[in-house]
Amino acid sequence: MPLPDRVLDPSGTPGEDDLGDLRTRALAVLTAPDLAHVVDLVAYADGDAVHVVNVDGETVFDRAAPHVVRRTTGRDPIAAQDPLAFTPLAAEPHAPGNADNVYPFARERLADLFEHAAAPDLAVVHTPAHYWAERGGHLGEHGSLDVVQSRAPLILSGFGVAERGMLARAARTIDVGPTLGHAVGVPAYDDGTHLRNQSGAALVDLVAPGAAHVVGLLWDGCNSNDLYAMAQSGGLENVARLLARGCALTGGAIAEFPSVTLVNHTSALTGAGPGRHGILNNAYFDRRRGEQGEQVVANESATWHRAGEWLEPTVETVFEAVARTMPDARTACVNEPVDRGATYSTFGLVREYGHSDGAKSLTSTLPDPTTDPYATQEYVAADSGYAWGSSVDATGLAQVLGLWGDPATRPALMWWNTTLTDSAHHAGGPHSPIARASMRDADARLGVFLDLLDDAGLTDDTFVLLTSDHGSAAADPTCTGDWDEALRAAGVPFRDEAYGFIYLG
8 A cells, every 4th residue: 555645735734845854854853862762763654665763773675575675874773683582581681772672573564554544654663661751651561663562472272283382483463363263264265365465374384273162362461471481380370271282482473563452453363464454553643534634542441342443444354254254153252342243242242232432331330350259459459450450351251151151152263352461561560570460360260261161071172372462571760751842842743643653744
């Protein structure tokens, strides 16, 4: 998809000449040494090329063929791209600088983003150390291109899994949906793809088709190294049950850019990056919508149920692929906004019953987390986000048990989203007591489901995939600053969506 034509109009949308001038001025600000502690790099598309620049250098590559590097000046900001870097947990650094960091599949991920007409004029990537004091502050962060923030765990277990143990390889989030489709029996097209307009690939060498039931689990925001280490040391006994019947990729699944929630939930379930599926960030601006353009807020409790409105019709969810090829098969999408095509959907119920404020309307009916046997009460009492996430995940477990308790409603394919792990990793940072408690709580709920499979005699015929939507890296509370202030001081007109998508003019 070409970049949109930009013309100067009364609303202030920049023309090509204006855009070039504003971009030059903005880049001078963003790549200045005094912002290097918070700005890791800046990426933008210019015609058929993508530029990546920071204080130390620039690299330019081809948009259509990202492996083709056209030129590099100074030090290439994304030169290191090994997806297995910084594994296992003992090798994970704290907030490495750009020269020491690693950016797996960086060119492919950036090229994909800039294929969409609503992509930003500049994508600002914050440093791993950056603590967003100006916007609330999180001890655990994600969103950037670097490997720790981008790497999600990936475990394959049960029916049809060909390998055992820890495998020294990596995949991508866009491989998840095709792998689920392949496992449940969606036939491949002639080109080997399983979902319409996918860009990922099914892990056909690791997973055989034909499972009676396929389950995708997403534990939002988990640090991959920590999850693996806890499973191997006995801290996550039910994840260990999965590993005993399958394998894990030490390099995990690398998220698409930006490495944020709804972008990568969508990428996982469509097998496509944001440039194809259309949900570009937690919030972004679309100049094509209306005379003045429109802000799209995709990842917010009041709008989660509307995710399908922004999902491009040219892509296909794995639920739609099952419906297309296996029309009698039931599918279920639990606590997941990206539900287009699912037979049963939590957010489908939200829409059906006309809740105008989306998931917020469920708050009054959430169970009391203080009575939840699977919630760590120390953090329920201490952290409101932990309490809310525990309640949401309790409803998820209740839905799962309801679906699987009756043989008539057991789905051929189920996707189950766990939300607590993300809020806990934000609150304490990766490897923190609160983050690890959230994973133990998720593990306990997983155990209830695995016990149900065992009791019903379904374990041997079920394939389970466990992943996340991104990783989590520790921020440094002393590393603060806001590039918006510097841009305003330089007189650059802009809007900054989701803290890093800069639209000029």
